[in-house]
Each structure stands twice: as structure tokens, then as C-alpha cells.
Amino acid sequence: MTRLTTSEFLIGILAIGYFAIVQPVPAVAQSIDETASVCAGCHGDKGVPIDKTIPNIWGQNRLYLLNQLHDFKVGHRKNEQMAPIVEPLSKTDIEALATYFSKKPWPDLQQPAASDDVKAKARAVLDSLNCRGCHQEHYQGDTARPRLAGQQDEYLTKTMTDFHAGDRKTYMGMVALMKSIDEADIKALGAYLAGFKIPGHP
Structure with missing residues (x-):
């Protein structure tokens, strides 16, 4: 058996370390x-x-x-x-x-702010349902609830309509809330939330 010198042993260890670093590893x-x-x-x-x-x-x-x-x-x-x-x-x-x-930045979907009459209607509904209680002051959501501010208008409207009709039952609290309002209210909420801007955020 060949005995390695100290220098040969160290060179071998360094070589192993080098190849461990440079070899592609699935990430x-x-x-x-x-x-x-x-x-x-x-x-x-x-x-x-x-x-x-x-x-x-x-x-x-x-x-x-x-x-x-x-x-x-x-x-x-x-x-x-x-x-x-x-x-x-x-x-x-x-x-x-x-x-x-x-971790991606929230994109600007370039959705216009709702008209004054739609804003007034939406705010009245949001206050009556206490939507800020879960979705927070600026409708930014929390760890478990989604951000609504700036979301796609038609997606928001469709989602609320699905809860209203009982077609989506993942959150029964939302089903109850959406069943308590009508389709005109839902449309106003979608337009208002889609155009809502969170202060200091896109």
C-alpha cells in the first residue's frame, strides 16, 4: 500500500472540495x-x-x-x-x-379608480360587512387572507359571485357574507377594490 505524504494528502482533500463546489447540483x-x-x-x-x-x-x-x-x-x-x-x-x-x-413585486394592473358614486356604494357595503376586520385597513390582507386592493376587477367580481351563488365553499364565512348582498353590490365592490391604492405601494 502506497503511503501518501502530507502534502499529497492535502492536495487530494483540496481537489475533492473543489470538485464538490464546481460540479452542478440540482437546485x-x-x-x-x-x-x-x-x-x-x-x-x-x-x-x-x-x-x-x-x-x-x-x-x-x-x-x-x-x-x-x-x-x-x-x-x-x-x-x-x-x-x-x-x-x-x-x-x-x-x-x-x-x-x-x-416575494415578487405586486404589478400595476393599471386599473382606474372607481367613480364617486361607485366608491360611496362600495364603502357602505364594505363597512356593513366589516371587510377590514379580515382584509385589514387598506385591503392588503394578512398572513392568511388575500390582498384585494389592486386585484383584477373581473376576478374579484367572479370570486364574490361564486361565493354568493354557493359555487365556491372554501370559506363558509365568505359564502354567508356574499349571500347577504346583491349582484349590484358585488359589481361595485369589484370596481372599487380593483382601483384601490395602498398608500406607498403599487
Whole structure:
């Protein structure tokens, strides 16, 4: 058996360390980027969805995103486009995606502020339902509730309508609240929240 000198041994250790560093190692970030690129097909590669009925997810609250992905995964929320995308995702993938999108900047969807009469109608409804109790003062949401301010008008209206009709039952509190108002109220809320600006934020 050949005995290594001290210098040869140290050179060998350094070589191993070098190759450990330079060898490509599959990274979670790379796979998440690839998965996120699939999401961009509908949600937009710059955070602007391709359709007004599709929600913006850039900068949305992490736990809310996590909960929605989980609900799609287990079938609590039904969507033909989302179902095949979330089906192969692991719990780790879902957590990574929620983190990825929550850290993106909220895009400016360039939605106009509601007219004064729509604002007055929407504010009266929001106050009566105490929407700030969950969605916070500027409708920015919290850890588990979504940001509503600046979200897509048609998506907001569709979501509230689905709760109103009982087609979406993931949050029974929302079902009860939306059933207590009419379609005209829902339309006003969608327009107002879509054009609502959070102070100091896009």
C-alpha cells in the first residue's frame, strides 16, 4: 500500500472540495423557476395575467397562496387549468411556489379608480360587512387572507359571485357574507377594490 505524504494528502482533500463546489447540483430554486414558468402561461411572466378573470399572484400573501394551492391539490377548489398543474406537486414544491410568488413585486394592473358614486356604494357595503376586520385597513390582507386592493376587477367580481351563488365553499364565512348582498353590490365592490391604492405601494 502506497503511503501518501502530507502534502499529497492535502492536495487530494483540496481537489475533492473543489470538485464538490464546481460540479452542478440540482437546485430547488431552478426547479421552482421551471414550475413558475408554467404558471406564467396564465398568470403572466411579468405578473400581469393574460385574462381579467385570472388573479394576479405576484406579491400575494404567502399563506394565502399556500392554502389555495393546497385546496386545488386536494380538490377543495375545482379548476380545469389548475388541476393538472398542482397534481404532481409535492408539499415542498407548493411551499416553495408560495414563497416564490409572495416575494415578487405586486404589478400595476393599471386599473382606474372607481367613480364617486361607485366608491360611496362600495364603502357602505364594505363597512356593513366589516371587510377590514379580515382584509385589514387598506385591503392588503394578512398572513392568511388575500390582498384585494389592486386585484383584477373581473376576478374579484367572479370570486364574490361564486361565493354568493354557493359555487365556491372554501370559506363558509365568505359564502354567508356574499349571500347577504346583491349582484349590484358585488359589481361595485369589484370596481372599487380593483382601483384601490395602498398608500406607498403599487
